[in-house]
Amino acid sequence: MHRSTAWLSREPRSCEASLTRLGVDVIDLYYLHRPPRTAEIEETAGAMAGLVGQGKVRYLGLSEPSGELLRRAYAVHPITAVQNEYSLWTRDIESDAIGVMRELGVGFVPYSPLGRGFLTATVDVSTLDARDFRRRNPRFSGDAATANTAIVDAVRSVADAKGVAPAQVALAWVYARPAGSVSRWRPSRVPSGSSGWSRASPPWTSRSPPTS
Numbered sequence: 708m709h710r711s712t713a714w715l716s717r718e719p720r721s722c723e724a725s726l727t728r729l730g731v732d733v734i735d736l737y738y739l740h741r742p743p744r745t746a747e748i749e750e751t752a753g754a755m756a757g758l759v760g761q762g763k764v765r766y767l768g769l770s771e772p773s774g775e776l777l778r779r780a781y782a783v784h785p786i787t788a789v790q791n792e793y794s795l796w797t798r799d800i801e802s803d804a805i806g807v808m809r810e811l812g813v814g815f816v817p818y819s820p821l822g823r824g825f826l827t828a829t830v831d832v833s834t835l836d837a838r839d840f841r842r843r844n845p846r847f848s849g850d851a852a853t854a855n856t857a858i859v860d861a862v863r864s865v866a867d868a869k870g871v872a873p874a875q876v877a878l879a880w881v882y883a884r885p886a887g888s889v890s891r892w893r894p895s896r897v898p899s900g901s902s903g904w905s906r907a908s909p910p911w912t913s914r915s916p917p918t919s
Contacts, residue, residue, distance in 0.1 A: 722758050736788060737764040742772050748780045756784035768816070774807035786813050793817035795826055795880055796846070796858055817881055823847075825855060826877040828863045 725734060737758060743751050758764040766787035769780060780786055789808055791800045797819070808815060823841055824830050832847050841847045846855055859873070866873040 719758065719761075719763075722763050726763065733762060734764045736766045736768050738768040738770050738788075738790060740770045742769070742776050748772075748776050749783050752780040752783035752786075759784065772804060774804045777804055777807050777811070777813065781811050781813070786811070788814040788816050790816040790818055792819045793881060793884075794820045794822045795862065795877055796822050796855055798884075801884070820881045821874055821877050822855075826859060826862055826873060828859050828866075828873040 722734070722737070726732065737755060739751060739755060742748060752767070755764070755767050759767065767784060768788040768790060769777060769786055770790045771792075772780065772789060777786060777789060789804060791804065793800055793815075794817075805815075807813070821827055823844070823846075825841075825847070830841075832841070832852060835842050835847075845851050862873045862876050866876045869876065
């Protein structure tokens with residue numbers, strides 16, 4: 708299959724536009740949002756590594772890569788963090804990328820830990836605005852919605868027993884899962900005079916999963 712790589716030449720301009728919008732001289736963590744379909748991951752990682760070499764970016768991240776893609780990208784340039792959806796009802800990363808992340812020391816940035824708000828036990832699908840994407844999301848309709856409601860009921864039951872909010876239970880679950888043994892991204896900074904900010908320590912924090 709032919710893969711166009713023309714967009715790679717535009718990457719420096721896209722980065723410059725981001726720097727301008729953010730009003731900064733360097734971006735701490737620069738993500739590739741979804742694996743590319745029009746270029747090999749090695750080419751993409753190489754283009755992003757060029758931004759690090761130019762001093763425009765400090766660290767590179769990938770969003771939702773497979774373990775194989777992560778390994779291939781890392782072989783070109785170290786990947787600092789992987790962003791992936793992770794919650795009580797979305798655990799795909801545990802069966803693939805987490806093992807490679809742990810092996811390579813890649814940090815984990817879980818997103819939507821509250822299941823698009825559903826695990827807070829406050830979402831009534833019937834009242835969602837017509838423009839709300841959750842109305843079109845399979846997890847919020849039909850048999851899937853019924854099954855997921857049972858998960859929410861279980862979370863609410865635990866929350867009631869503990870005297871906390873369902874959202875707290877959902878977040879505690881994410882923190883205690885095996886993925887918790889993977890380093891977590893932590894933007895640790897200290898002032899560095901007129902140049903703005905500099906990183907005082909490695910941009911990750913490690914923790915071991917609970918023993919009980």
